[in-house]
Amino acid sequence: MMFRFFLNALFLTLPMALLAQQTVRGTITDKDSKQAIPFANILLKDSNPPIGTTSDENGKFTLSDVPIGKQTLVLSFLGYETFTLPNINVTAGKEVVLEINLVENFAALDEVVIVAEKRKEITVNEFVTVSARTLNPEQANLYAASIGDPARQVQNFAGVTGGGDDLNNEIVIRGNSPNTLLWRLEGVEVPNPNHFTRLTGGSVSMLSANVLAKTDFFTSAFPAEYGNGIAGVFDLRFRKGNNQKRETTIDVGVLGLGFSTEGYFSKKSKASYLVNYRYSTLGILEKLGLNLTDGFNPTFQDLNYNINLPTTKFGTFNLYGLLGKNKSNSSETEDENINGNPSTDNFTNKTESDESTFITGLGHRVFIKDQTYLKTNITYSSNDAKKNDVFQNSGVVGPLESESFDSKSEAFRLSSFINHKFNSKHTLRSGFTLSHLKEKNTLSFTDKNDDGTLSTSKDEINGTANVFQSYVQWKYRMTENFTLNSGLHFLHFGKTNSSAIEPRLGLNYKLNNVHSLSFGAGLHSRAEQLPLYLTKDATNTNFLNTNLKLSKALHYVVGYNWRINKNTLFKAETYYQHLFDIPVDNSGETGYNAINAQSFDIFEIAETPLTNDGKGRNYGIEFTLERFLNKGFYYLSTLSLYDSKYKVGNGNYLNTRFNGNYVFNLLSGKDFAVGTKGNKTFGINAKFVLAGGQRFTGIDEAASIAGQTEVFSTTPFTEKVKAYYRFDLGINYQWNKTKTTHNLSLNIQNITSRINTTELDYFFDEVTNRIVTIKSEQNGLIPVLKYSINF
Known part of the structure; x- marks a missing residue:
């Protein structure tokens, strides 16, 4: 009302x-x-x-x-x-x-x-040859149920799938762990820009479509300037604000209340500002004393900004940044098991979580002379997470058991490159990045002793490291139809004193104006998350993993493009990736393997030495048929067939956690001009996705019955959840008035309300002595209504 x-x-x-x-x-x-x-x-x-x-x-x-x-x-x-x-x-x-x-x-x-x-598949980065796609901000409202989230938009592309969770926008590329995706903002590595996450996925993006410019997304064999990533690259960019006119956008919707403004500082200056702020709807209702959720109350807010400051003699400066904060409180009481029988382990669990991400940078670009420019960035980023779990037996008055986690990751980075175009055939770029990383993690336990008193223990993982990267890449247009992109990337990780020289190669050959072939190959290496290298032995004196090498992957890609007509493109790619030197627990005590890492908790492998005995292989073929938006109509269909395996030492190849084997996407939409004055547009978009379920470690039923407790199989990821599928629908209505544009959209995720299963839905029931499936905690139909006005 x-x-x-x-x-x-x-x-x-x-x-x-x-x-x-x-x-x-x-x-x-x-x-x-x-x-x-x-x-x-x-x-x-x-x-x-x-x-x-x-x-x-x-x-x-x-x-x-x-x-x-x-x-x-x-x-x-x-x-x-x-x-x-x-x-x-x-x-x-x-x-x-x-x-x-x-x-x-x-x-x-x-x-x-x-x-x-029409060459809409051309990327922003001029050194790209294969396995790349440009994301246009206008697609934020084009794809059904993408809700302006760039991570959800790229899940529609070939070779990309989510984590099998309706509320998570995790990005799994060609069977690789989401941990190995490289996020960049304005050309510099940044933490994962999502709410309600530490390392992978997230429920809501901290980035607004109101501030993003065209962005490149890579799924394999990326150019030499990209380092410290194995799976792919998400190269995000902010657009400049309008430096001649002040403009405002107000968004009101289910997710939150947003306010975006841009304009000039002075009409005598070419400088501009662009700011977007959003506060979650649930947070606003909570301030008003209303709580619409049952035992779980997540709230968030985020701020994006980009200030552009051109000068006449000293080039252009831009100050940009991102701030995201989120909190969640939940309370859960377990008073019966799934069969309705009273449980002997009744307890109340109260959880409080507080996370924040901060990114800020100062960029500078200056032309040294014609055809040559220098670009430099200085950035700071931090990622804070605090979580507190309190447990108490139901009806028992007394001391509480608790577990608290406090983490802060910081990074200071200096990045610079020089770009020179010799002529229409040759372009050369060379640069470096110097990073200083800082980590502080504390895990505290308060346990109840036999005499009813409490005892507290604390584990800490703290430390710093330096990372140096440099590269050179060369673009050579041998002929009008043949382009070579080649380069070298160097990565040195100071904590382990390990280095890698990574050659990169990309070729593109136009057979004619309709058909073209491409090839890409390269070595890509990555330092794992810093806490992995900071674990110490039982005496807390000696580091256990500072002898590890960098994780590495060899990528090979062959592609074919067929421009059916000026609006329609068919694309096929086949690839093979060989992963090696992957950190694993070779003792078998924890089963840790970086290839299968999802939401990494360093304390699970505390006091555990790792080795580089892990290997993996990903291979597959992908097909894309796309009609670009023309006369209000578009469609996108992708099919990805793949296999993702890993092994430890000389063992057998096994399925990775992310080996779903297939992903099929079908999207389509149509805009209609309505009204007699041509000032109104009605659009409808639909999406269908079918994906093979992720793998999980099965439960050994016989061993569980014998021990009357849940016992997992000794072979990991032998089981697979049911196939994931979902229908989404988007409806958009836009109308123009005097100096204002209004937009009303409704995105319905999972319109059939199918409840997809996850690995958490299976467990051993001690009462019935069998493995059972519980009702998934995933959501059914999710409507997202939003109204915006631009003026």
Whole structure:
């Protein structure tokens, strides 16, 4: 009722005249050198009378009076490939500000022949050859149930799946652990930017689609500048705020209340700011004294910002950052077992969790001379987690048993590279990253003694380490149809004094304008999470794992692209990955293996020496058929068939935790122009996913019956949960008023309300002496309603 009243009151205050045009402006640069391209031609396709302009000496252009709706720009300049930018969403509430990169022709042309070509699969990074995909912020509302979360969006791509949990946006790439994904923001490694997690997955992204620019996502054989990652790379970027107009976006929805603002500091300056803040709806209701959850109350808030400060002589500076905080409180009372019989182990468990992530950085880019620029970043990041569990037998008054965990991870990083474009054939980039890592972990127990008194014990894992990385990569366009990307990456981990030199290679060959082949290969290494190397022996004097090598993986990829028509692409990739030098517990006491690590708890292997005897192999084939958004219609279909195995020492290859064997995605959507004035759009999107279930270590029923307690199989990951499938539906309605754009969306996750199972749903029942399946804690149908206004 309050929400409806708010909408009615808001609409009554808005002018009703329709604004039929908006401004589209931007900057045009060379893709390799980032040098501005002056006097390029910009034409609004199918405009009558024609709407067009040219860029000024700084590569900037402005198109006024552009009609509202999906528009297409055609850009051309002598000596460069003509570029078509389709599906630009022009609305009344916000100016469209673009950064466009043009690719220089292999040889200079005497004249320009405009042949519009839609190349939406081209990545932001110019050194990419294979296994990469660009994520456009506008896809935040395009894919059903993605709810503006970039992690959920990439789960629709070939080779990517979630962790089999409806509430978790874990990213599993080609059977690799989510721990081995490299997250980057503005070109620098950062912690996992998700709420309610420490290392993998998370329930809600801390990043807003309102601040993100085009982003690259890699699934294998990535270029030499990316290091300290094995599975893939999520290379996130913030966009610049509007430096000519102040604009605001307000979001109200099930997830939270958001406020985004951008604009200029002074009209005499080209500097801009962009800030987005969000507070969870459950947190707001809690402040009002309302609790809509049963025994579990999660709240969160996050802040994203990017301040862009260009200067006339000293280049461009940008101050950017991310802050995320989340809390959860839960209370659970166990007073009967699953069969309704009274339990002898009745207890009450109260859990309090408090986590925060902070990332801030100062970036600088300056042109040293034509075709050469230097980019530098200085960053600080921290990840704090506090968790407290209190246990008490039901009805018993007395001292409480408890377990508390307090962790803080910090990283200081200096990163810099220089990029030089020699000509249309050769581009070279070289850089380095120096990281200082700091870790502090404390685990405390309060246990009840036989005499009823309490005793407290404490384990601590603290320490620091330095990481040095450097690289050089070269892009060579041998011919107009053949491109070579090659490079070397060097990684040195100071804590173990271990190093790796990693060659990288990528080839792309265009057979013609329709068919192309690609190949990628490379060695990739990674230092595991720092606490793994800080464990000590029973005397707490000697480090146990400082003799470990870096984890490594060899990637090989072959790809084929078939551009069926200007809007439709078919893509196939086959790959093989050999993982080696993986840290494992070779004694068999804990069964720890970094390949299967999911939510890593260092205290599980305290006082346990590890070795580099772990090996693994991932191989598979992937197919993608995609129709890019055109005339309001799109579809995306992917099929991934894969096998993921590991072994310890000279043992047999076994299934990894993440070996689901197959993933199938089918997405489609259509936008419809409604209303007589052309100012309204109605869109509907649907998604279906079918994936093989993750593996888990089965329960030995005979041994459990004999011992009257749950006994797990000695062979890990022998069992597999049922296949995971889900239908999602998204509905979106957008309308434009005078200087405002309104958007109302409803995303329904799991519209059939299927309850998918997880490994936690199976356990041994001591009363019936059998293995049983309980009702999963996963959610059924989840509706996410959101209203936003731009002005």
